[in-house]
Amino acid sequence: MAERGANLPPRYLRTQEAARFLGLSERTLEKHRTYGTGPSYRKLGGRVVYSVEDLQRWADRGLVSSTSDPRGGAVLPAKRQPASTAATGERVSR
Secondary structure, eight states: OOOGGGGSOOOEEEHHHHHHHHTOOHHHHHHHHHHTOSOOOEEETTEEEEEHHHHHHHHHTTOOSSTTSOOTTOOOOSSOOOHHHHHHTOOOOO
16 A cells, blocks of 8 residues: 555645744744744745755754764854854854
8 A cells, every 4th residue: 555645745834833843932933044043944925834854954953962072063043143154054163
């Protein structure tokens, strides 16, 4: 028997669903969009949607196994970042 979802298109989530998927508030996800630090998203007819795969990929950037793990690809906070940091996702030493 064929898998039920095999012929369905990729699943896209609106901001509220995406925020719930990530365990974030909608406002935090909106801030990430504004600052360019969040997951990739699409605009479809004026609506913002996220693919589940993009959300998972973004969340996986913060995956660590201990506090001593290097944080080169860490998920950045939802605040304004220097231009080079927002594009690469790298942290800036202060």
